[in-house]
Amino acid sequence: MATEHQTLELTRPEPGIALLTLDRPHRLNALSPDLLLELHAVLDEVAVDPTVRVLVLTGRGRGFCAGLDLTEYDLGHQDADGLSPQQRMWLQQHIASLVPKLRALPVPVIAAVNGPAAGGGLALALAADVRVAASTARFNVAFVRIGLSGCDIGVSWLLPRLVGASRAFEMLLTGRLVDADEADRMGLVTRVVPDAELLDSVLLTARAICANSPMGVRMTKEVMWSQLEVGSLQAGIDLENRTQTLTSFTRDHDEAAAAFRERRAPAFEDR
Template sequence: MNDSTERLDPALAAGNRQQLAGYRAQHFLWEVEQGVATVTLNRPDRKNPLTFDSYAELRDLFGRLKYATDVHAVVVTGAGGNFCSGGDVHEIIGPLVKLKAPELLMFTRMTGDLVKAMRACPQPIVAAIDGICAGAGAIVAMASDLRFGTARSKTAFLFNRVGLAGCDMGACAMLPRIVGQGRASELLYTGRALGGEEGERWGFFNRLCAPEAVLADAQAMARDLASGPTFANGITKTMLHQEWAMTIEQAIEAEAQAQAICMLTEDFNRAYEAFVAKRKPAFEGN
């Protein structure tokens, strides 16, 4: 136990620090190893669609990650050679056509809250994407920090194919920042599938991997991130997200304040001592 934990008031720790390695997921698979949590959407017979229940559980779990002391990076993937086919046609789309406006808004806010929770959690999220990545699945991939794909992956923001606008779960704000306004417009207006090699050229995918290696490669990246200065990584993620709405002057000042906070960490001191001793620093996230 480090000194900062020993100095922390137990009541404050109880409300703001928790371990999630033992979390028992109900609607997907969840495991934690070496500080890396892996979320596996696990309905391979249907290409891993989301349901009302899985949406809500994912939203709540990503919301809890900001308090986790034993998870420092997250991998999101799908079982059976596909990532996620979007909202389940029978368990979501069918019921939605029968709902009135208040209930429909409850649903769309819930789905948006999943993206908010993914962006607000301090852990970097690496998506391992093979096969079908469509609709809400494409949004989950978009909301991740890094995306590892395969040549056979097919990513489609297909909302207009079902008579809906492309402005779903933050797509019109986030996708143009990843691939550019013109390319995002094409994907959101047409709903066409973005192939793996094209997706890498466009910058949607950070890299392409062999299908049998994409999950392991994503987990290796997540382990590298989890072994780094995790407090500082969380600040980086926060600033990458918040600076979208800042002027350059505001961003420079916000980064000055954020970096000054990081300079107070033990990890900053550890890095200096390791440099002087000519060895690799062992970061502890404090």
């Protein structure tokens, strides 16, 4: 069943799995004002929907997301009827807040990257927990190619943590295109699959996540991202200790242990 929107589509291909498709294929799913508003709204809905266990994010047609749609925004100077400083700051914050919003979702996000993921599209892919690329996927830091800083909307924080500083800095400074195979070699994506197999491949990963307990998955996502920011090994272990102790008191943990002993699949209830 699909939820009706103007610029995106939310479907449920399987129980527990939500598929969010950016739907502006004529613009390679570039971020328009309407798409930004709808994307924020849908992510807010998913965040409080207990029936969603995994969110898959992809694009309609031959592109994942080409970044900000410059044809929809006038980014010229104020004296040329462009955006005022206040409007420009609101727009910047509105776009950038998608990145922490994706990270803060209680469910894992899998980016099924079909075609170009540039600028803001790259940021959306980096903010996902898992990235799977179609063979036609392309990645680049588009900001530096249009007279702006390459460090924008979280990319300069996320990219070095995913691929290392040396590779990230070169991408940030040049804005060059990175194809799917290179993205795989540098660890930017989990794997590369033929375009026609992308969704099926992503659904395999989504099913594997759904097979685990909801609380265990939520705590894993929360802690694994927090570990990128903690200041020491001991602080990280302390965080793990508290989380592990908390999850050990859940009924789903007892159910998992019983299912293991009885050699059956567990029936989790998120309790």
